[in-house]
Amino acid sequence: DAKTTQPNSMESNEEEPVHLPCNHSTISGTDYIHWYRQLPSQGPEYVIHGLTSNVNNRMASLAIAEDRKSSTLILHRATLRDAAVYYCILGLTGNQFYFGTGTSLTVIP
């Protein structure tokens, strides 16, 4: 299965932008890049996804490298409610979604 690599943890000050990186060097041409986040003892929550072009929604922006081997989730102004584990995953052919260990984001007041 195609894998993603993320830093184990990151910190950000409240109200500052956060850039969460993800490497997916074995991505195939039809794999979508998805981001989810998970609060303790809750199910993951969808954040954003994309294929080739950069994507924006009310929660975040997704910047995808031209070769698609990496992507960055951008939270424009971190709030305390954004503290969570962020997962970068590939939506693979065959309908599987494989999660890695994610990045634990700490937001400092």
Add this chain to the structure above:
Amino acid sequence: SQTIHQWPATLVQPVGSPLSLECTVEGTSNPNLYWYRQAAGRGLQLLFYSVGIGQISSEVPQNLSASRPQDRQFILSSKKLLLSDSGFYLCAWNPGGFHTEAFFGQGTRLTVV
């Protein structure tokens, strides 16, 4: 609107006892359904997924099985629980296809004692 129901929220079971966790989806038809497990402090491990009634794909050999008796019902079972089956179990669905968003239930915290 679509909703996903997963129960129970917490469960404590003795080793060797059977298990049945149920997940149902409302407001959609023919969803892809998934069971994940999350051990303490770990990422999510895909256990089973289903693209239709009676169609189950197993990702990891284990003490668990899954069934999909109805279009929007997904059941996770075990005949005899092991201590290693403890964890946070999550059901998820998506409309179909790897280009679509997945929606997760609130999870079941299973402790095998």
